Amino acid sequence: xxxxxxxxxxxxxxxxxxxxxxxxxxxxxxxxxxxxxxxxxxxxxxxxxxxxxxxxxxxxxxxxxxxxxxxxxxxxxxxxxxxxxxxxxxxxxxxxxxxxxxxxxxxxxxxxxxxxxxxxxxxxxxxxxxxxxxxxxxxxxxxxxxxxxxxxxxxxxxxxxxxxxxxxxxxxxxxxxxxxxxxxxxxxxxxxxxxxxxxxxxxxxxxxxxxxxxxxxxxxxxxxxxxxxxxxxxxxxxxxxxxxxxxxxxxxxxxxxxxxxxxxxxxxxxxxxxxxxxxxxxxxxxxxxxxxxxxxx
Numbered sequence: 001x002x003x004x005x006x007x008x009x010x011x012x013x014x015x016x017x018x019x020x021x022x023x024x025x026x027x028x029x030x031x032x033x034x035x036x037x038x039x040x041x042x043x044x045x046x047x048x049x050x051x052x053x054x055x056x057x058x059x060x061x062x063x064x065x066x067x068x069x070x071x072x073x074x075x076x077x078x079x080x081x082x083x084x085x086x087x088x089x090x091x092x093x094x095x096x097x098x099x100x101x102x103x104x105x106x107x108x109x110x111x112x113x114x115x116x117x118x119x120x121x122x123x124x125x126x127x128x129x130x131x132x133x134x135x136x137x138x139x140x141x142x143x144x145x146x147x148x149x150x151x152x153x154x155x156x157x158x159x160x161x162x163x164x165x166x167x168x169x170x171x172x173x174x175x176x177x178x179x180x181x182x183x184x185x186x187x188x189x190x191x192x193x194x195x196x197x198x199x200x201x202x203x204x205x206x207x208x209x210x211x212x213x214x215x216x217x218x219x220x221x222x223x224x225x226x227x228x229x230x231x232x233x234x235x236x237x238x239x240x241x242x243x244x245x246x247x248x249x250x251x252x253x254x255x256x257x258x259x260x261x262x263x264x265x266x267x268x269x270x271x272x273x274x275x276x277x278x279x280x281x282x283x284x285x286x287x288x289x290x291x292x293x294x295x296x297x
């Protein structure tokens with residue numbers, strides 16, 4: 001028996017869904033001294049991650065994984081979570097005292113109601129980071145923030161699991177999970193969309209390496225925004241906060257052949273104008289001119 005195996009409170013873990021998140025969090029729990037005894041994954045990529053990151057886990061069907069585990073990670077897509085939990089509950093695989101955890105951002109523990117009805121301890125733990133599904137993610141988990149939701153009596157369990165994986169727990173109420181997840185999606189995924197659109201626009205006018213042009217500007221903008229207090233927008237620059245209506249009009253004209261980017265530009269320029277007005281960066285007259293230019297009624 002290794003020193004890790006001899007540590008108290010070590011659990012037999014089952015991972016249902018060895019996608020990028022499940023395989024890495026399973027490996028993080030192994031690093032903390034737990035044992036991943038079983039895992040499921042249907043795709044070739046999932047099986048490859050299982051073999052690489054969880055080589056000692058037995059591959060099985062989801063119901064077999066749950067039966068074998070004291071701590072279950074349900075790391076499946078958000079929309080599949082509740083149906084999966086209800087299906088497993090119908091098979092009678094959950095049991096009193098078993099810890100059942102999901103990692104979906106928008107759901108709280110209500111998604112695990114069928115497991116809770118069987119006496120399981122249900123926790124929602126969401127790491128606020130992107131995953132590659134490789135061992136590189138293990139170091140990135142260190143000091144990452146995890147949103148944790150659970151009944152008050154079980155919150156210490158959720159927080160302890162996060163700390164064991166190297167993260168920092170942030171308590172988020174069940175009812176606030178959709179807003180929490182929307183904020184993360186808006187900041188992370190939509191930034192990728194905007195940068196992708198901007199790169200394509202530069203490429204269309206012959207810029208060979210758009211990333212080199214955009215990189216310093218985007219990094220500085222994001223870093224400045226993260227330093228700002230909520231709503232302060234002190235780091236915001238550009239034609240909107242200057243009230244430069246003619247420049248905004250020229251941008252819209254240049255983007256006319258590209259309706260998807262033009263629509264995104266208009267929506268975000270309006271949102272930027274709203275922020276700038278609220279923060280006192282522009283006055284009512286400039287704001288009104290911008291709205292007219294953007295075609296906002």
